[in-house]
Amino acid sequence: MSEWQDYITILGLACVTVLTRTFFFISDQSWPMPSWLNRALQYAPIAALAAVIGPEILMTQGQLITPWQDARLYAAIAGAMYYFARGGQGQAVLGTIVAGMSVYIPLHVALGW
């Protein structure tokens, strides 16, 4: 593919980002949100995050990790443990990243997990 076609494709992808992120409020029409849908959406944020991170932590190339020699699993556990040990206070999310990476990098780089 030539360079200019790549540029157009990339700008197209940017339009896709705009279209999907604004999908329901592009129009000026406002429609009433059914109350069940409103309640249902309260569960969407955590579901979205879990759907993204579940496979990132527990799968390699489309398969569940086996055996349990995988740095990502232990790093995620260490990170979550740090978070809950701090009770979510202060810079708990930053601590999750630091605690997780300090488990991940040695296991991943030194042991090849």
Place this chain on the structure above:
Amino acid sequence: MFFLPANYRHPAFKQGMRDIAPVAPGIAAWGLMTGVAMVKSGMSIPCAVLMTLTVFAGSSQLAAIPLLASGTPMWVILATGFCVNLRFIVFSAHFKAYMMSSPRWQRMIAGYLSADITYVQFTQRYPTPYLDAEGHREQMAYLAGNNSLNWAGWVLAGLLGVFLASFIPTEWGLGFAGVLALVGVTCSLMSSRMRVISAVTSATVAIATYALPLKLNIVLSIACAVCMCVMIEQMSKHQQGEPL
């Protein structure tokens, strides 16, 4: 939008930045490795810069990188991006009630800049939309502050990755910091048993249906988790003798 004085002068703008600041290192590490991945796939520097500056959606960028490299037809790449981004359509339904008091161009910019993490933090801080003018200003200012730091972190780190691609070792797996940032934010959302059920259901479905094309497992998982939670809510209400 960070460029509107009504937003950046509002105290909620800083609150939005403060809330996302601890997550930013993870976002930046992820942005950095996305930048590196673009250049290592053989993409030209101008293309990689354009993508970093405009697409602003990590998962759709990562999906598009190998497709661009292999010369896949444009419509296939755009359709892939759309499917990978389907979860944002769910988020936009949630955002709608918060946004409608703003003019369209402001809604479009605010929506474009709202990625996963800002959606999550925004709806966590404001479980319901404020319908009065002052409340709406506060919410939009918070969103703008939260978005601006997220955008800056992602884009600057992405550009750094593009220009330093040959100096950054990919074998360290620095991009995993982005996943860990999301782990931390997920933990912060686990405030009720129902939310834990939502997370476990969603992660399980996402793994079980991983083989679906175009990352459709993500939006399917959200749908399953949300349905499961609503059903459990209804059943427990029924048991307590409330009408369904």
